Amino acid sequence: MVMGYHRRAGIFPPSESMHAAIHVGIENQIALGDELPARQAVDRLMGEGLDRHEAVHAVGSVLTDQLVEAMKDPEAKAVSQEAYNAAIEQLTVERWLRDHANEDNED
Numbered sequence: 001m002v003m004g005y006h007r008r009a010g011i012f013p014p015s016e017s018m019h020a021a022i023h024v025g026i027e028n029q030i031a032l033g034d035e036l037p038a039r040q041a042v043d044r045l046m047g048e049g050l051d052r053h054e055a056v057h058a059v060g061s062v063l064t065d066q067l068v069e070a071m072k073d074p075e076a077k078a079v080s081q082e083a084y085n086a087a088i089e090q091l092t093v094e095r096w097l098r099d100h101a102n103e104d105n106e107d
Contacts, residue, residue, distance in 0.1 A: 058096040
């Protein structure tokens with residue numbers, strides 16, 4: 001469904017399946033409600049002016065950054081939930097646009 005949405009919208013990310021997997025991961029976190037900070041972050045980012053799709057991308061960028069950092073550490077067994085939650089809670093539209101907007105325009 002995610003890949004179909006992006007195709008219909010004319011959005012063609014470099015790695016379609018990875019892009020869709022991040023979307024699904026964030027949507028699943030949103031569905032958990034207040035168990036994780038993703039839903040509140042998406043709501044907050046939308047309140048700061050992003051549309052829902054952009055807000056999901058912003059939170060997805062945090063997940064991607066955390067995964068990349070974990071892969072760099074040969075001792076890491078998983079992404080730190082505490083670090084991930086803190087990064088989501090600190091995410092702002094300004095920070096996301098500064099750090100990731102050019103990447104998002106490519107997809």
